Amino acid sequence: MSTSTTILWYRQDLRLADHPALLRAADRGTVLPVFIWAPEEEGDWPLGGASKWWLHHSLDSLTEQLEGMGSRLILRQGNSLKVLSELIQQTGASAVYWSRRYEPAAIERDQRVKSALKQDGIEVKSFNGSLLYEPWEIETKAGGPYKVFTPFWKACRALHIDHDPREPPEGLISPRRWPKSVELADLKLLPEPDWDSQFYETWDVGARAAEDALNAFISEGRLGDYQEARNRLDVQGWSQLSPRLHFGEISPRQVWASVKAAYNGAPSLRKSSDTYLSEIGWREFAYHLLYYFPSTTNEPLREKFAVFPWDEDNEKLQKWQRGQTGYPVVDAAMRDLWATGFMPNRARMIVASFLTKHLRIPWQRGAEWFWDTLCDADLASNSLGWQWTAGCGADAAPYFRIFNPMTQGEKFDPDGDYVRRWVPEIAGLPNKVLDKPWEASEEQLEEAGITLGKDYPHPMVDHFEARDAALAAYNQIK
Ligand SMILES: Cc1cc2nc3c(=O)[nH]c(=O)nc-3n(C[C@H](O)[C@H](O)[C@H](O)COP(=O)(O)OP(=O)(O)OC[C@H]3O[C@@H](n4cnc5c(N)ncnc54)[C@H](O)[C@@H]3O)c2cc1C
Incomplete structure (x- = not known):
């Protein structure tokens, strides 16, 4: 096999176009595209369920694109360094190229892989494939x-x-013999039992x-x-x-x-x-x-928040996760997330504010839930988004700015379409009380066929009391 074979180690760069590492590998000679499934190398943040779903379909699509160029995607699982070393032995590859990642665990792993391969005389190069x-x-x-x-x-x-x-490479030279690949299904990225039916209606991946x-x-x-x-x-x-x-x-x-x-x-x-x-x-x-600031995935950037009197409460956390808080706009957004693996940015701010301020549950619990349920779960943006909303991060919204879920709903979902779609049990309420069903008259409730506390929960906290409690807690660390 040619000595100019380059392993293109695919990670979070699952495309052919504008791919500096792939272009350079193609210039060098034979290209062996490889993806290694190694969740244990992601530190505290192995991929969540929704991300795994996305990855499955994205790998499927990348395979198809590579095959369209007469190439393949070799799938493997296990320790990345070990797998790369095996592939080097099996194919005689003399270089490994990849696009850089910036998460703390990935940086640490990549440095380890780089120095070990270099010691073995392999050319190792990393490229910027994902940032401006x-x-x-x-x-x-x-x-x-x-x-x-x-x-x-x-x-x-x-x-x-x-x-x-950059344009995609014009062609890819394949090795004379391909090394073994596992089947995509063997990576077991799809959920069992399945909860992903609406994902298919929401997304085309690739x-x-x-x-x-x-x-x-x-x-x-x-x-x-x-x-x-x-x-x-x-x-x-x-x-x-x-x-x-x-x-x-x-x-x-x-x-x-x-x-x-x-x-x-x-x-x-x-x-x-x-x-x-x-x-x-x-x-x-x-x-x-x-x-x-790599510690900001788990710790507040603003140190004074390390002693904030948070209230770890599993029961309340579960109500939030399941969209059963009694605040329609919060519940709509949380159910949207569960069903589609996505939530619009405004909704993310509303539910994150509710969790960290109305419930005073640590932002880390919210970040973990998002990590598992968002198709776009991203350690950088998720940590920033949660710390921003909780008031403890860089350029953050001040903690004392507390979103009012009723007025947020009225302003950004004026006809109530979003709430009615995701909280159908209260769809019959008039717009005026849709974001605050507890203010609906008996007649309105009856007409809409709702018994509060039975068909839809009473609000789990009173907005104004919760707001005062949050501000009092904040005063303790100010
Ligand atoms: C609590 C919280 C958690 C979040 N977690 C994530 C996450 O895990 N992954 C993620 O990609 N985004 C996250 N965001 C940021 C933002 O909500 C999403 O990027 C955005 O909603 C994605 O939808 P879009 O692609 O339609 O965005 P658009 O409005 O179309 O924006 C275009 C692109 O800009 C980037 N972007 C937009 N807003 C932000 C932002 N506030 N921070 C960083 N990048 C942004 C995204 O890459 C997005 O795709 C979070 C925000 C909050 C408040």
């Missing part, structure tokens, strides 16, 4: 990391980096579907409406690219280039495009923070 700006490319004037988004994003934009995506989703977001006018519509719960004003970006089915450079092409063609899109790209910027910021 790698964490260390951006620093404050004093030379440190940023903790506030606006100056971070300003510093990124000031670099005027060319974000043009790089082609990712590009379609991006194109539809732009061509259907959602990019133009993004500024206003991104916060709505009842209409899809967002792009739903997050799981696709997480698994690298599409790169932020591809997103950047398409958005830029759209506003170059239609200058009226400039403002909403800037807003949209700044959300991509929040993803970059999340990785910047994760890289410089």
Whole structure:
């Protein structure tokens, strides 16, 4: 076998287009694309159920794309270094290339793999396959990391980096003999018993579907409406690219280039495009923070929150998880998450605020639940999102800013479509009381066929009392 065989170690970069590691491997000669399933190497954060579902379908799609180029995807499971060493022995590969990851456990593992393979004389190279700006490319004037988004994003934009995506390789040279691969089903990524039926109705997975989703977001006018519509719960004003970006089915450079092409063609899109790209910027910021403050996956960035009087309460946590809090907008969002593996950003902020403020349950319990149930579960964005809402992270919303679930529902789901879809037992209530069924008159309840406490729960806490209790708790650490 050729000595110029390169193992392309696929991880969270499950695509062919705009893939620097794949391009360089293709330039070098024979390419052996490999994915290794090694959940025990993810530290405290092995993939959750929804992410595994996504990964299964994404690997399936990548296999199909590679086969379309006359190549294959070799699937293996076990210790990454061991598997790579075996493959090197079996194929005579002389190089291993991969796209960098930034999670603490992945960095530690990759460094170990790199130095062991290098000692054996293997050429090892890693590439940036998933960010516009790698964490260390951006620093404050004093030379440190940023903790506030606006100056971070300003510093990124000031670099005027060319974000043009690369084309996929024109062809891939295959090894004369392929090493053995396990079957995708052997990785057992799909749930048993299954709870994923609505996932199939919600998602098309894979790089082609990712590009379609991006194109539809732009061509259907959602990019133009993004500024206003991104916060709505009842209409899809967002792009739903997050799981696709997480698994690298599409790169932020591809997103950047398409958005830029759209506003170059239609200058009226400039403002909403800037807003949209700044959300991509929040993803970059999340990785910047994760890289410089790796403990923030489990610990608050603001140290004073280490002594916050949280209330660990499993029973309350379960009501929140199951969408049985008695607050319709919270329950709708939690049921949406369970059914589809997704929740719009506004809903994430509402339910996270409810958990950490109304219930004073530690944000880490919420982050864990999201980790298991979100298709886009991402250690950087999830840690940032939870710490931001709980008030203990970088550039965070202050703890004393407590979302009112009734007015949030009225404002962002004005006709109640979102609540009625996910909480059908109260669908018959008039809009005026839909977000606060406890204020419905006996007549209204009767007309809607609801007995509170039987068909739908009474609110598990009183909003105003819970708010006061949260503020009192915050005063203890202020
Ligand atoms: C408590 C909480 C937990 C979260 N957990 C995750 C998570 O595990 N994974 C995840 O990808 N996002 C997470 N987010 C961020 C955000 O909610 C999602 O990225 C967004 O809702 C995804 O939907 P979209 O692709 O339609 O977003 P769009 O509005 O279309 O935005 C485009 C892209 O920008 C990025 N983005 C948007 N908002 C944010 C943000 N606030 N932080 C970081 N990146 C952002 C995402 O990559 C997103 O795909 C979390 C937010 C909160 C408040």
